[in-house]
Amino acid sequence: MPRVTIKEIARRAGVSKGAVSYALNNQPGVSAATRARVLRVAEELEWVPNRAARQLSAARSETFGLVLARTAQTLTEEPFYLGFVGGVESVLADRSYALALQVVSSLDEELATYRKWAAERRVDGVIVVDLRMADPRIALLRKLGLPAVLVGDPQLADGLPCVWTDAAAAMNAALGHVAALGHRRVARVAGPPEYGDVWIRDRAFFNAGRSLGLDLTLVHTDYSADQGAAATRDLLAADPRPTAVIYDNDLMAVAGLSVAQGLGAVVPDDLTLVAWDDSTLCRITHPRLTAMSHNIIGYGAEVTHRLLSLLDGAPPESHLYSTRLLVVRESSGPPAVRPTRCDRPPRYAPRPHHTP
Numbered sequence: 530m531p532r533v534t535i536k537e538i539a540r541r542a543g544v545s546k547g548a549v550s551y552a553l554n555n556q557p558g559v560s561a562a563t564r565a566r567v568l569r570v571a572e573e574l575e576w577v578p579n580r581a582a583r584q585l586s587a588a589r590s591e592t593f594g595l596v597l598a599r600t601a602q603t604l605t606e607e608p609f610y611l612g613f614v615g616g617v618e619s620v621l622a623d624r625s626y627a628l629a630l631q632v633v634s635s636l637d638e639e640l641a642t643y644r645k646w647a648a649e650r651r652v653d654g655v656i657v658v659d660l661r662m663a664d665p666r667i668a669l670l671r672k673l674g675l676p677a678v679l680v681g682d683p684q685l686a687d688g689l690p691c692v693w694t695d696a697a698a699a700m701n702a703a704l705g706h707v708a709a710l711g712h713r714r715v716a717r718v719a720g721p722p723e724y725g726d727v728w729i730r731d732r733a734f735f736n737a738g739r740s741l742g743l744d745l746t747l748v749h750t751d752y753s754a755d756q757g758a759a760a761t762r763d764l765l766a767a768d769p770r771p772t773a774v775i776y777d778n779d780l781m782a783v784a785g786l787s788v789a790q791g792l793g794a795v796v797p798d799d800l801t802l803v804a805w806d807d808s809t810l811c812r813i814t815h816p817r818l819t820a821m822s823h824n825i826i827g828y829g830a831e832v833t834h835r836l837l838s839l840l841d842g843a844p845p846e847s848h849l850y851s852t853r854l855l856v857v858r859e860s861s862g863p864p865a866v867r868p869t870r871c872d873r874p875p876r877y878a879p880r881p882h883h884t885p
Contacts, residue, residue, distance in 0.1 A: 533576045542570045555649045572644055575672075592627045593617070593836060594652035596639045598659065601632055603753050607780055608808035609825055616829025617656065624837065636661075640669055647673040654678070654836050660685040660725040678836040680828075683847040685725035690845035692832045696726055699821045699853040700733035700775075703803050706819070706855055707773040708741045711863045712801060716746040716771035718760045718781050727777065734775075746771060750781065757781025761788040765800075772864040773801040779810045782818055786860070797862030807856055816859030823853045 539549045544563055551558040552567035553576075559567070595617065597604060604610055614630065621628055629652055633639050643666070646652045653676065657666055660681035667687045670677045679691040707715055717734050720727040731747065738745040746764065750756035757776065761784070764771055776782035782804035786796060794800050796816055804811050807822030831850050839845060 533571075533574045538567060538570050538574060538576060541574070542567050553648055555651075568645070568648065571648055572641070575644075576648065589653045589840075590650060591625065592629050592652045593621065593833070594629045594631070594642075594646055594655040595658070596631045596633060596642050596655070598633050598636055598639045600634070600753075603751070604632060606754060607752065607778065608810055609778060609806050612806075612808065612825035613658075613829040616826040616831075617833045619826070620830050620833040620837070636665070640666060643669055643673060643675060647675050654840055656680065656832055656836060661723055662725050662728060664725070676836065676839050678832055678839060680832055681725055682729055684729075686847065688845075690835060690839055691847045692828070692835055692850050693847065694823060694828070694850055695852040696729045697733035699805075700730050701737045702853070702855050703775050703821055704734065704737045704741060704743070706857070706861070707775070707801055707803065708743060710773070710801065710861060712771075712773040713742070713864075714744045714746075714769060714771040715773045715775065716748065716764050717775045718757055718764075718777060718785065719747060719749050720752045720777045722749045730777065750777075752778055752781065754780050754784040758784040758788045761785035762792070765789065765792055765794065772799075773803070775803045775805075777805055779804045779806050779808045779818070779820065782820075783810050783814055786814055786818065796860050798865055801862055801864070802860040805853075807853075811856075811858070814860075819858045819861040820856050821853035822856045823851045
């Protein structure tokens with residue numbers, strides 16, 4: 530496929546090549562309306578800057594990009610990204626780099642952001658999170674020639690450099706923990722099924738659960754406190770209900786604890802709860818939450834170091850940052866001999882569950 534040129538963009542936009550150059554390089558000399566028209570045409574034609582010419586004509590922007598396709602509410606509540614971004618910033622500050630953080634509502638908007646950043650030379654590289662199966666961002670980043678480090682398992686990264694934690698091993702440890710306590714009916718409140726990391730945990734959950742002879746229930750959510758709470762209500766309304774619940778993030782685990790206590794269940798006498806990232810939230814609840822712990826701030830810092838090294842000429846590679854470690858706290862206990870029912874019925878009707 531022939532490369533789209535500035536001349537073609539100028540013809541389609543009805544402006545001079547000089548005006549296109551000003552607009553694409555974010556330089557003064559054209560009106561806002563002309564700039565918008567040129568950028569729109571460039572996006573429609575899927576224009577990609579000539580990387581060799583770019584390296585000759587421009588210095589680094591000293592900015593990294595991070596796009597989060599999540600709701601603003603979830604991001605303000607979710608402790609993982611607060612810690613992860615803090616780790617990124619701790620490294621960038623030492624190098625006098627900036628972070629361009631963009632919150633969008635969809636994957637399509639995220640793709641559009643990468644195109645815009647590449648066209649405007651806004652960032653030197655990007656950190657990519659929430660990997661999907663057959664992720665369309667990977668092909669686009671290759672086409673744009675935009676350096677990237679992916680946060681996720683190598684089997685999701687399609688050969689691009691990535692930094693990951695062993696989600697399958699962590700899930701095996703979480704299930705092994707509740708099984709060793711004597712639990713046989715175990716539920717998991719998971720994230721969105723389209724996320725690759727959730728898919729990896731799903732497989733590990735069912736594989737390990739079956740090998741342990743457990744009765745499993747899986748509920749997918751959007752990672753929010755509201756859906757974590759709703760899923761917990763539904764699980765506690767089931768007959769028989771689970772005696773242990775594993776959550777895919779701390780926010781949902783804390784919401785689940787609140788729901789269980791509000792319905793009269795005693796944790797851990799009636800219900801064992803396990804959280805995932807071991808943020809501060811897990812240590813300020815009563816009882817404190819058992820969690821699969823890892824250093825979130827260090828994770829963000831490591832990803833950033835890898836992206837800086839990539840720009841400095843290091844070969845692209847995958848890097849296992851850590852495997853989460855089980856931290857047992859007061860929310861863990863053996864199941865009651867005769868599980869008690871909640872004193873009050875749930876306020877919401879149960880939703881359908883995924884079963885193995």
